[in-house]
Amino acid sequence: MRVSHLSAALLVALGLSWSSATLASETRIPDSVVKDATALRDRALQDNTSWKIVESLTSEVGPRLAGSEGDARAVAWAKAKFKALGYDKVWTQDVTFPKWERRSEHGEVLGRSSQELKLTALGGSPGGTVQGEVVRFDDLKALQAVKPGSLKGKIVFVDILMPRARDGHGYGIGSTVRRAGPPAAARAGAVGYVMRPAGTDWHRNPHTGMTRFDDQTPIPSASLTNNDADQLARLVALGKTEIKVALDCGFNGMYTSQNVIGEITGTTKPDEIVALGGHLDSWDLGTGAIDDGGGVALTMAVGHLIKQMKIKPVRTIRVVAFANEEQGLFGGRVYTESQQKDIRKHQMVMESDSGPGMIYAFGGNWAPEAGAAVKQMYDVIAPLGIAYEPLKGSAESEMGLMQARGAASAAFSHDASLYFDLHHTPDDTLDKIDPKALKQNTAAYAAVALMAANAEGSLGSGPEIAKPER
Template sequence: MKLASFAFTILALFHTPLATFAQAPSLDAEDIKIAEQLRDEALKSSKGYAIVESLTTEVGPRMAGTPGDAAAVKWGEAKLKELGFDKVWKEPVTFPTWKRGVETAEVISPYPQPLVITALGFSIGTAAEGLTAEIKAYETLEDLKNAPDNDAKGKIVFIKYKMKKARDGSGYGPAVSARGSGAVEAAKKGAVGILIRSIGTDSHRMAHTGMMRYADDVVRIPAAALSAPDADLLENMLKRGKPVEVKMTLGARDGQEYTSYNVIGEITGSEKPEEYVLIGGHLDSWDLGTGALDDGAGVAITTAAAELIARLPQRPKRSIRVIMWANEEQGLVGAKAYAEAHKNDLNNIITGAESDFGAGKIWRIDSRVKADALPVAKKIAEIMEPLGISYGNNRAGGGPDLIPLRQLGVSVFSLRQDGTDYFDYHHTPDDTLDKIDKAALDQNTAAYVVLAYLSAQMDGDFGTDIE
């Protein structure tokens, strides 16, 4: 459908005057028809793909606190203005930074071979000459925790646990704890360094980076992830019963404090502009790939959905706000800053949803709304059924950057993407544009446009103190 014809069809569906909000949350039949038109138009738009192509080509890697981060902020502002958002602004976010530096490893004995590693975010570096020590292997983080005192004294701990592939990404939680706190637990056992099997589901010889944390009262040791094939290689060497000695060299170091920004674009509502539906994705990425899946796709999907609504001849009742969050990767820093800045305005947030799980097709929608708004949530899901999406439950998380707002009682939705292959690429050099399927991205945009539009138009609300 051509844009002029699309706009004419939508104009014919608008009803006046606007109805007064009913006590029980509800959807108007004509708004549902408009949502269906928007859904079908999104499947033909491919606007989202153009946006993520622009971000990955013109900016590329954008780790928090780097020149790529600053370039991404400028790109985000310019893109939102170019796409016709009514308001575009920035909100500052300040945080410490980290520099990667050199990262190499090799088996010294008994079978000398190179290894592929990457430093974990905020790891300290080794001495310039590197760190050489014998490997001490543990199956899981729990095995390491339960080991005797000084069990790894003077050694490099190796955690072997292999993440399991799952459509919903449920294998991530049991695996990622080794990345987050492995260095602390290894140091408690006397280790001088730690290597973990990458938190990923691929067999490529690429290591997966990601954040780790130290504890103030525990000595800091260098921490890195091994590619899956190299983790297998170490396991095979260890099976031969001989001591395995490894040298690792990391140039990682802390950087200076830095101020970045949450970049925000708004389609301003025609009736209650102070109330808004919040959608978005995080603008930062790790430095190894171009951040196409994590989270250029999420930025693109939600921006494209709002832009499609902006094409309508009349603005929706409420505003639709797209947030390109700052520094999600290093601890939801932008999300926490936004929640703090807007904590006295929570009643104006109708609901929120973040896209941050790649670009696979959405297969389920979950809600977190008050009981009498469940029929509206389920009706929204029903309108998504032609996209292959069904309703799940009322226990949505909303996405990582919505955790701070959700914990303050804001209603959220989760549009569950198929993440079967997501962790093949997550936090690796392989997170690039070619992994995105245009049709799947359009399906995502179609789902978000339905949610955003109907949430902005609904009579009543989803609740403001949701547990």
């Protein structure tokens, strides 16, 4: 588009930049790129690369608790895997954090109805053996309102059922109980804490996950299974019930892991980035297949497929296998801080960290002038059974931190109906991944990443479009 010198002078007088005035017409996806993205989508639907990667990770490395031997093996694995997949550049970022270890755990009902309770320590819990009378709460606010010190010698039981939902919104309830319950119990003087799990299954598999204590002295804190929570609730209803919780776990110094990063270098705009990712760590109870082996695998597969099809991305496609997401987004914080001055260079960010269930909607965050280009992206992935929800959703987890700083983002809504049956449990294993869904995920991420990389114009990254992570 041509603009006269007079028009340009007028724009300056109005305080508008030439680029902001012309950007709307420039941000489009060329027809040739749409054609390549469509072919890439169809290739991904027939390709097993994502499956082979997650099979390798969960079999050869296994559980990857941050700071463990499995974590170190995973970092070495990721470096080798990026190279084997043909990435042009592989590099790392150091990520340092407190090292939490789990060694053993046991729970039991004492007295007239003595029996085992299946439970697991919450990440961040201290070790210790405690016993006491159970005080049950079916409302977190009621616990938080208890007078400090009034539950001295008791064990708090927060009994709130997490609802099942396709969009996974029930996790907001479960994770809040996990994070806020233990410090509230400690403030009230309790010696221990147990909770109904942040999970939707009815197997006797407890769900772990991170908790934190503010200024309170930490107390042993654990998650029951839904079955055992039911049992404990029935016993409390019958009368005074005492339980024993024995945990051998806790923090043990500091540990340095690494974000592992692979890049397919852009041809004419190599300093501009389309960034994808998943987190390399997992909890230790399962093998971290859905959380987040599948996310690591499908994003790694994107660059490989583009390279295999000999498609040349204009911008660099960067895939990040993040360190220690589970205990506080440590790797994401390191990456985001390292890129703070380069937010505008991130054309688009996206992540897979809500399980590789079928994607049912596509949204994200971008500047108004990029709307037409993003709609072109959607048109390519619509045949995958995906609805359009413009300007809704989060880039997820670590890339959500980038979105909060102003990076344009793609948000994929994954069917989480069954995800929280498996999340943070011993059941998070390879057999739970649906190969068809994994291919659909790979196809969607690959097509959108390629079109973002080869778009004519910016998608609008910058502080002015910053959108907090949800």
